[in-house]
Amino acid sequence: MNRITNLFGIRWPIIQAGIVWAAGWELCAAVSKAGALGLIGAGSMKPDLLQLHIRKAKAALQNQEPFGVNIPLQRGDADELVQVCLDENVKILFTSAGNPGRFTPTFKEREVTVVHVVPSVVLAQEAEARGVDAVVCEGTEAGGHDGVDEIPTFVLVPQVVDAVKIPVIAAGGIVNGRGIAAAMALGAEGAQIGTRFAATVESSAHPRYKQAVLKATDTSTVFALRKIGPVRMLRNPFAERCADAESRGASEEEQQALRGEHRERIGIFEGDWEEGMFEAGMGAGLIHDLPNAADLVARLVREYDDAMARLNAAVNTLK
Numbered sequence: 001m002n003r004i005t006n007l008f009g010i011r012w013p014i015i016q017a018g019i020v021w022a023a024g025w026e027l028c029a030a031v032s033k034a035g036a037l038g039l040i041g042a043g044s045m046k047p048d049l050l051q052l053h054i055r056k057a058k059a060a061l062q063n064q065e066p067f068g069v070n071i072p073l074q075r076g077d078a079d080e081l082v083q084v085c086l087d088e089n090v091k092i093l094f095t096s097a098g099n100p101g102r103f104t105p106t107f108k109e110r111e112v113t114v115v116h117v118v119p120s121v122v123l124a125q126e127a128e129a130r131g132v133d134a135v136v137c138e139g140t141e142a143g144g145h146d147g148v149d150e151i152p153t154f155v156l157v158p159q160v161v162d163a164v165k166i167p168v169i170a171a172g173g174i175v176n177g178r179g180i181a182a183a184m185a186l187g188a189e190g191a192q193i194g195t196r197f198a199a200t201v202e203s204s205a206h207p208r209y210k211q212a213v214l215k216a217t218d219t220s221t222v223f224a225l226r227k228i229g230p231v232r233m234l235r236n237p238f239a240e241r242c243a244d245a246e247s248r249g250a251s252e253e254e255q256q257a258l259r260g261e262h263r264e265r266i267g268i269f270e271g272d273w274e275e276g277m278f279e280a281g282m283g284a285g286l287i288h289d290l291p292n293a294a295d296l297v298a299r300l301v302r303e304y305d306d307a308m309a310r311l312n313a314a315v316n317t318l319k
């Protein structure tokens, strides 16, 4: 039990990230049923589809376990997505990529718990000042859209923990119980996990996406498109083109043209290895199987306990 389990009313302080094209109601409900917090990733959904996913998650969970929705605030229709969540009485929202202050007064009024994703100390302090209940502190190891300052989780988490009073959830590079134990040692009170949950049975990512994650090693991701919004993704032909463009100093316009549209859908959902964006984190090299979500949550907890027992044993031998 800690501030994060209390905030959400969950058993384990583990959050399945709102991973675009991979986190629909099935993954969200399976994770929440297992005692962690499942999120529906609204980043790939129009408002009516989001409503459908929320209703299906509710039906699957029958009001027994909490769940939430992730809304990337840079979306042109963010207001509509937020409205759908309010209308459907969703009680937990994770916002990212934008200013959460636009919505916090409404969230407070409607008793919605809101968590904002931040990549730096200053943005964590801003989010706290704007009234969010917790922050996800996301290091540059993370899959998907990352902060421009490229700060790794290992140094970002303790600095954010020291700078804010609200609870901090660590994200970026956490794929097993050892990673969760490390995040807790750095002062986090929870772990948000993306790439690992994208490679599960209930994830709606394409089988080719999941197989590509399984094949990945420590050097399989590329961080590119810095001028127009940096992304960490698996090294495929599209990612190589992005990295090449960047290294020859391609302009913002050129990078925008290269990125084009719908790359996440083409990659994560349709599995096009040549043309798609396969967003994934640096921890992909530690992923070797495709478990179902409940088994994964149970395993994460077991591994966390093992890691803590090993650390305690090591401390005892030193005494």
Ligand SMILES: Cc1cc2nc3c(=O)[nH]c(=O)nc-3n(C[C@H](O)[C@H](O)[C@H](O)COP(=O)(O)O)c2cc1C
Binding pocket: 017, 018, 019, 020, 021, 022, 041, 042, 043, 044, 070, 072, 095, 096, 097, 117, 138, 141, 142, 143, 144, 145, 171, 172, 173, 174, 175, 192, 193, 194, 195, 196, 198, 268, 278, 279, 280, 281, 282, 283
């Ligand atoms: C396939 C994929 C899609 C993602 N989509 C989103 C998204 O829509 N919104 C968001 O806030 N974060 C998104 N992220 C980032 C995750 O929320 C999470 O913070 C990150 O995956 C944590 O790092 P990890 O991948 O090393 O676990 C995505 C990550 C991945 C791998």
